[in-house]
Amino acid sequence: MSGATRLRPPRNWLDQRVMAWWRAQVGVLTAVVVVPLLILGLLIAPARAWFLIPAAVLAVIGLLGLLLLPPWWFRIHRWEVTDLAVYTRGGVLWQVWRVAPMSRIQTVDTVRGPLQRAFGLSTVTVTTASSAGAVKIEGLDHEQAAELAEELTRITHNTPGDAT
Amino acid sequence: MNRPDPADSASGPAAASTAGPATDEDGWLALHRDTVKVTGVWVFVLALGGAVPTTYGIGSGTSYGVALAWVVPAVVLVVAAAVIADYVRWRHSRFRVTPTRMELHKGMVFTTKRSLARERIRTVDLSADPVQRVFGLVKVSIGTGEQVEAGGAGQSPQTLVLDSVARGEGEWLRALLLDRAPVAADGTESGVRVLARWDPVWLRFAPLSFWTFALAGVAVGGLFQVLNWFGRESLPVDVTRDVVEEIGATQTLLLFAGVFVLVGVVATLAFSLEAWWAYRLEREPGGTLRVRRGLLTTRSVSIEEQRVRGVEIVEPLGVRSAGAARVDVVTTGLRADPKSEASTLLPAAPMTVAASVAAAVAGIRPGGRLRRHPATARTRRLRWALAADAVLAAVVAWLAVASPVRDFWAIVLTVLAAGCAVALVVLAGDAYGSLGHDLDGDFLVARKGSVRRATVYLQRQGIIGWRVSQSVFQRRAGLMTLTATTAAGARRYSVIDADEHEVLEFGAEAVPGLLDPFLVHERPIVDHPEQAAFREP
Numbered sequence: 001m002s003g004a005t006r007l008r009p010p011r012n013w014l015d016q017r018v019m020a021w022w023r024a025q026v027g028v029l030t031a032v033v034v035v036p037l038l039i040l041g042l043l044i045a046p047a048r049a050w051f052l053i054p055a056a057v058l059a060v061i062g063l064l065g066l067l068l069l070p071p072w073w074f075r076i077h078r079w080e081v082t083d084l085a086v087y088t089r090g091g092v093l094w095q096v097w098r099v100a101p102m103s104r105i106q107t108v109d110t111v112r113g114p115l116q117r118a119f120g121l122s123t124v125t126v127t128t129a130s131s132a133g134a135v136k137i138e139g140l141d142h143e144q145a146a147e148l149a150e151e152l153t154r155i156t157h158n159t160p161g162d163a164t
Numbered sequence: 165m166n167r168p169d170p171a172d173s174a175s176g177p178a179a180a181s182t183a184g185p186a187t188d189e190d191g192w193l194a195l196h197r198d199t200v201k202v203t204g205v206w207v208f209v210l211a212l213g214g215a216v217p218t219t220y221g222i223g224s225g226t227s228y229g230v231a232l233a234w235v236v237p238a239v240v241l242v243v244a245a246a247v248i249a250d251y252v253r254w255r256h257s258r259f260r261v262t263p264t265r266m267e268l269h270k271g272m273v274f275t276t277k278r279s280l281a282r283e284r285i286r287t288v289d290l291s292a293d294p295v296q297r298v299f300g301l302v303k304v305s306i307g308t309g310e311q312v313e314a315g316g317a318g319q320s321p322q323t324l325v326l327d328s329v330a331r332g333e334g335e336w337l338r339a340l341l342l343d344r345a346p347v348a349a350d351g352t353e354s355g356v357r358v359l360a361r362w363d364p365v366w367l368r369f370a371p372l373s374f375w376t377f378a379l380a381g382v383a384v385g386g387l388f389q390v391l392n393w394f395g396r397e398s399l400p401v402d403v404t405r406d407v408v409e410e411i412g413a414t415q416t417l418l419l420f421a422g423v424f425v426l427v428g429v430v431a432t433l434a435f436s437l438e439a440w441w442a443y444r445l446e447r448e449p450g451g452t453l454r455v456r457r458g459l460l461t462t463r464s465v466s467i468e469e470q471r472v473r474g475v476e477i478v479e480p481l482g483v484r485s486a487g488a489a490r491v492d493v494v495t496t497g498l499r500a501d502p503k504s505e506a507s508t509l510l511p512a513a514p515m516t517v518a519a520s521v522a523a524a525v526a527g528i529r530p531g532g533r534l535r536r537h538p539a540t541a542r543t544r545r546l547r548w549a550l551a552a553d554a555v556l557a558a559v560v561a562w563l564a565v566a567s568p569v570r571d572f573w574a575i576v577l578t579v580l581a582a583g584c585a586v587a588l589v590v591l592a593g594d595a596y597g598s599l600g601h602d603l604d605g606d607f608l609v610a611r612k613g614s615v616r617r618a619t620v621y622l623q624r625q626g627i628i629g630w631r632v633s634q635s636v637f638q639r640r641a642g643l644m645t646l647t648a649t650t651a652a653g654a655r656r657y658s659v660i661d662a663d664e665h666e667v668l669e670f671g672a673e674a675v676p677g678l679l680d681p682f683l684v685h686e687r688p689i690v691d692h693p694e695q696a697a698f699r700e701p
Binding site: 010135 | 664
């Protein structure tokens with residue numbers, strides 16, 4: 001072969017607000033661990049250091065993650081829809097590319113979690129007849145997500161296929 | 165094998181109705197009335213299993229007369245309750261086959277009405293446990309084989325179980341619902357081609373699995389449990405001490421190991437004999453594969469050939485070392501659990517038999533050479549093995565330092581650990597040797613695994629998506645994993661640790677037009693293609 005064959009990144013980025021959503025998630029996760037440690041540390045005087053030091057360490061790690069990770073994730077998470085397929089890239093240490101052909105798509109769902117709703121975001125999930133074949137695009141502007149779902153439904157209706 | 169049954173000749177509801185179930189004007193049928201007797205017998209046997217030790221327990225404390233006075237009424241009560249409950253269930257269960265649907269209504273207080281569209285029915289499986297066989301009954305499981313993952317929790321509404329009907333009625337339902345010519349219970353129908361038949365010498369492969377140790381372990385556990393019930397927990401320790409004094413520690417260890425293995429071998433032989441006795445794989449006219457087997461409990465599994473997406477040739481380490489293999493079918497419509505025996509087309513049998521079954525079912529010739537994977541894949545596996553070895557060595561060293569183990573056991577432990585360490589490295593090399601992928605006509609072929617080596621032949625048309633993944637370590641080694649998603653079998657089949665460039669071209673070739681639009685062919689000069697790509701909009 002003349003050169004190396006690679007997967008190109010999908011063309012579209014997620015909505016910018018997804019970084020704020022990720023930050024909120026990391027923040028909540030950190031708080032869930034740190035706050036109980038803090039409370040215990042304040043209540044149980046003899047073992048105070050044993051609670052407050054880990055709490056401080058974890059809080060710093062959480063804060064660093066909150067600042068540094070989302071921009072990194074944002075560069076990796078991409079998506080693309082063509083007339084023939086849905087194509088996404090995700091994962092960080094374990095990168096994952098997924099391709100689902102239009103002719104095999106069974107359902108197109110949009111889901112908005114409470115936290116996502118606060119940031120005006122939606123998740124579009126495309127499922128095929130394989131339980132291992134679902135493709136998710138997490139973190140689109142919710143209007144854009146609704147349009148995308150509509151477009152996907154239209155394309156899949158016009159694409160002949162038996163889904164299995 | 166099959167018990168002669170008056171209902172065998174039944175070929176329709178009218179004939180079946182004379183054998184027990186009554187039809188009313190709407191075509192509703194009842195389950196067979198002997199179902200209640202079957203339940204009674206089973207509950208009686210189970211109650212007896214509990215009653216004997218209880219009688220012994222109470223009787224050794226007081227007298228056996230007192231014990232029986234308690235136990236007998238209890239058994240009678242339990243059996244009576246079960247029989248009445250089952251009678252109520254039987255009384256309120258009815259089913260019918262209409263031109264378009266198969267319906268089952270059951271329950272007295274909470275009625276369940278289940279209805280399957282006949283055109284969607286894909287499986288009609290029959291099974292009969294020993295008691296059911298004595299009464300000439302079968303349990304019929306009817307399924308559409310549709311996925312319920314999307315539907316959510318709870319029992320699958322896509323399956324309908326008739327427990328139980330007369331054998332002849334079961335066969336009639338199978339033929340009717342699968343739209344096949346009716347086949348007599350003894351399978352003498354013309355047009356049925358037998359693809360494989362059980363050979364008792366295949367039993368020799370049964371003990372070559374980890375089940376030998378697992379079942380022996382279960383047996384030992386059971387022994388301790390029973391001794392515990394009778395208050396004799398110290399017995400094994402006493403016996404062991406006596407034996408050690410008699411013949412010495414090393415000999416005792418070898419003796420016990422020998423007995424352990426022997427128990428496991430007998431158990432796996434017994435299980436295999438029960439499961440695969442009278443095994444037969446048939447192709448029926450109309451495109452159905454049918455597996456029939458079983459010594460005590462007879463089972464019949466039907467697979468619609470139209471839904472077969474390939475086969476998987478499974479060679480667990482022990483079986484492979486004896487030159488044998490098992491064949492599983494990759495199909496939509498069977499239960500989602502690929503580990504369940506329902507998908508087994510052929511039990512462990514000589515490779516030539518496995519190859520002929522694979523050829524007959526999928527039209528492939530197993531055993532061809534596959535494309536090898538890069539040497540870095542071997543390095544990865546060796547690295548994992550050495551890491552595990554390091555942990556093992558650390559544990560042994562820690563034990564030696566931390567606990568005052570007696571010399572004898574220290575030696576045994578060290579020898580075992582050293583054996584494991586060597587085995588891990590050998591397995592790593594073997595796992596690399598297993599890796600391979602290729603295209604074979606209409607099939608994608610992927611092979612992997614050492615302890616469980618499996619070669620999947622997946623129909624390229626059955627591939628309904630790709631998942632490509634690469635971990636940080638894989639990226640450094642230039643490797644990539646390509647997973648084909650499918651509606652059949654395990655739902656995903658992977659080519660693991662292949663060359664990161666070659667495997668993409670392979671995927672593009674396997675399913676034309678799916679992966680290609682997302683591939684780029686680059687000059688190898690580009691140092692960081694990711695960064696180059698980022699400059700695109």
